[in-house]
Amino acid sequence: MKKTIEGSEAMAETVQNCNPDVVACFPITPSTHIAEDLDHIYSNGGIRDFIPVESELSAISALIGASATGGRSFSTTSSQGLALMHEALFNAAGMRLSPVMVVANRALSAPLNIWNDHQDSVSERDSGWLQLFCETNQEACDAIPQAFKIAESIAIPVMVCVDGFYLTHAVEQVDVPDKELIAKYLPKFSPKVKLDSQNPITMGAYAFPSDYQDFRKDLFDDLNNSKADIMRAHDEWAKLTGRKYGNGLFEGYRLEDAEFVFLGMGSVMGNAKEAVDRMRAKGEKVGALKLRSFRPFPGEELAKAIAGKKVAVFEKAISLGGDAPIYTELTTAALEFHPNVVISSFIGGLGGKDVTVEVVVQVLQKIKGQEPLKEWV
Amino acid sequence: MKLPISKPGTSVENKTGDWRTFKPDIEVAKCIKCGTCQRFCPEGCMGDEGKVPIVNFDYCKGCGICANECPVKCIKMIPEK
Amino acid sequence: MKEIRFHGRGGQGAVTAAELLAVSVGYSGKFSQAFPFFGVERRGAPVMSFCRIDEKPIRIHQQVYEPDVIVVLDSTLDPNMMGKGLKADGIAVINTKLPAAQTGISASKIYTVDATGIALRNLGRPIINTAMLGALGKATGLVGLEDIIKAVRERFPQMLADKNARAVEECYNEVKS
Numbered sequence: 054m055k056k057t058i059e060g061s062e063a064m065a066e067t068v069q070n071c072n073p074d075v076v077a078c079f080p081i082t083p084s085t086h087i088a089e090d091l092d093h094i095y096s097n098g099g100i101r102d103f104i105p106v107e108s109e110l111s112a113i114s115a116l117i118g119a120s121a122t123g124g125r126s127f128s129t130t131s132s133q134g135l136a137l138m139h140e141a142l143f144n145a146a147g148m149r150l151s152p153v154m155v156v157a158n159r160a161l162s163a164p165l166n167i168w169n170d171h172q173d174s175v176s177e178r179d180s181g182w183l184q185l186f187c188e189t190n191q192e193a194c195d196a197i198p199q200a201f202k203i204a205e206s207i208a209i210p211v212m213v214c215v216d217g218f219y220l221t222h223a224v225e226q227v228d229v230p231d232k233e234l235i236a237k238y239l240p241k242f243s244p245k246v247k248l249d250s251q252n253p254i255t256m257g258a259y260a261f262p263s264d265y266q267d268f269r270k271d272l273f274d275d276l277n278n279s280k281a282d283i284m285r286a287h288d289e290w291a292k293l294t295g296r297k298y299g300n301g302l303f304e305g306y307r308l309e310d311a312e313f314v315f316l317g318m319g320s321v322m323g324n325a326k327e328a329v330d331r332m333r334a335k336g337e338k339v340g341a342l343k344l345r346s347f348r349p350f351p352g353e354e355l356a357k358a359i360a361g362k363k364v365a366v367f368e369k370a371i372s373l374g375g376d377a378p379i380y381t382e383l384t385t386a387a388l389e390f391h392p393n394v395v396i397s398s399f400i401g402g403l404g405g406k407d408v409t410v411e412v413v414v415q416v417l418q419k420i421k422g423q424e425p426l427k428e429w430v
Numbered sequence: 431m432k433l434p435i436s437k438p439g440t441s442v443e444n445k446t447g448d449w450r451t452f453k454p455d456i457e458v459a460k461c462i463k464c465g466t467c468q469r470f471c472p473e474g475c476m477g478d479e480g481k482v483p484i485v486n487f488d489y490c491k492g493c494g495i496c497a498n499e500c501p502v503k504c505i506k507m508i509p510e511k
Numbered sequence: 512m513k514e515i516r517f518h519g520r521g522g523q524g525a526v527t528a529a530e531l532l533a534v535s536v537g538y539s540g541k542f543s544q545a546f547p548f549f550g551v552e553r554r555g556a557p558v559m560s561f562c563r564i565d566e567k568p569i570r571i572h573q574q575v576y577e578p579d580v581i582v583v584l585d586s587t588l589d590p591n592m593m594g595k596g597l598k599a600d601g602i603a604v605i606n607t608k609l610p611a612a613q614t615g616i617s618a619s620k621i622y623t624v625d626a627t628g629i630a631l632r633n634l635g636r637p638i639i640n641t642a643m644l645g646a647l648g649k650a651t652g653l654v655g656l657e658d659i660i661k662a663v664r665e666r667f668p669q670m671l672a673d674k675n676a677r678a679v680e681e682c683y684n685e686v687k688s
Contacts, residue, residue: 224546327570409574
């Protein structure tokens with residue numbers, strides 16, 4: 054049933070309804086409300102175990118331990134908190150564990166900034182975690198059960214990425230998935246191997262040069278092959294709830310006959326859809342493409358979807374000393390699969406700079422020329 | 431999917447005795463059975479405490495800690511042949 | 512779509528006011544969205560919060576730059592800052608004892624109410640965020656009195672809810688243009 058609820062609270066309730074064994078959080082803006090709400094739920098007996106850890110590194114370490122023993126585990130963080138988890142993120146993925154984390158996306162210091170951009174999770178793109186970006190709080194609540202299902206079935210951890218403040222602090226109508234619905238969808242977590250005193254094993258012990266690369270290649274292949282698992286988890290959820298987001302990897306909006314396309318991630322895509330409708334009303338052939346799965350990056354599928362079009366890749370993250378990350382990867386994919394596209398790079402919305410409908414319209418107007426652009430807006 | 435896990439017992443399978451260049455040589459008559467070498471041996475291969483040490487040469491790396499710690503100096507490190 | 516912007520000072524409850532408005536609008540089956548502009552989180556600093564109301568789902572997530580309505584919790588704030596972007600037919604609902612002409616805010620319609628006085632009488636403290644929702648409801652017709660009181664009762668424990676509900680009702684009745 055739809056109710057008017059803060060995004061953070063809706064996500065916390067969804068996590069509760071996924072029946073986690075261990076939740077471990079350290080509060081950091083703007084993820085704090087999710088952690089507070091989960092702690093509150095725990096105090097009322099709604100969650101089996103909540104560990105109020107002393108740092109984010111401890112939070113992810115607790116998740117690793119919990120997941121290794123076969124427990125469903127969850128945490129939430131933002132920005133510097135995610136950066137502090139950095140080394141252990143690689144461990145969680147490398148050990149083939151299944152924790153799920155909501156990242157309330159926020160800029161990284163310095164200068165200190167508490168507002169939204171995507172630099173924190175995009176900077177962890179090589180850690181071996183899946184990353185699903187959400188446009189709305191409804192989408193976030195729908196992504197959490199899917200994240201558990203994917204993580205636990207293919208033994209790869211998942212980040213559900215939501216825009217800090219724009220989503221976490223927005224009060225809007227959300228249909229929070231209840232326990233019964235999730236129970237129908239999400240099977241019990243039963244990992245292939247787990248820590249068990251009756252049948253002891255060591256996880257993540259060192260691998261010699263002769264073996265290490267094989268493990269990395271295996272994870273590399275599994276990450277790239279996880280696209281099918283993401284789409285399957287998305288489709289099964291859509292069948293149960295009627296709510297779907299494109300093909301699960303990305304969602305096109307008025308894309309088929311569009312000549313000019315705005316491609317981005319997160320809450321800004323609502324503004325993009327509004328901008329597309331306004332420009333379509335004036336007869337302009339524009340569309341929007343929302344990237345949901347940043348990791349794995351669906352390069353081939355995206356290249357196919359934008360073939361023959363002019364595309365503005367809008368990103369709330371940069372790679373210092375290089376270009377913007379999605380632009381770089383999309384350009385590579387286009388070169389490989391469908392070279393007949395013109396791809397421009399737009400960087401904006403860093404540190405909470407508001408990306409309004411008008412900004413999206415301006416970006417779409419700018420890419421009408423022949424030459425690709427690289428601009429900050 | 432390749433899981434980076436290992437079963438217990440690898441330290442038993444991995445016989446480290448061939449790392450040795452010196453080995454402990456015990457003068458049994460001088461031994462006072464104090465148990466010091468057995469407590470200090472990092473590989474636990476000096477036999478049972480309270481008895482004259484019987485070295486397990488499958489695992490003794492020849493580190494010499496036993497000789498260093500022996501209070502009556504009844505252990506000498508001699509070159510491995 | 513109607514866009515409402517709340518102006519107050521840290522501690523006066525501008526964020527809660529926007530949230531309660533969104534919740535009370537939600538009861539009627541309409542769509543709403545409330546969110547704060549997070550700035551310096553200090554008591555007394557000028558703060559803003561936003562609320563959108565629409566017949567269809569709201570998909571934009573951005574600040575409100577051209578509000579249909581501004582709600583002023585503290586009339587000592589800079590009137591130019593508060594009035595910025597207000598639509599030509601925009602409405603201002605102001606907590607003040609002064610007559611509309613002396614508030615310094617220009618709007619096509621100005622409603623005033625002494626919400627501070629009403630809050631002091633009912634709550635014993637100058638917390639005016641819930642009370643001002645009553646004035647907003649009467650002035651704009653965007654939300655019904657019953658729905659506001661329902662949202663207040665859902666949010667606060669009964670004792671506090673009773674007092675707040677009385678303040679909401681008094682503001683609803685006393686607001687004038």
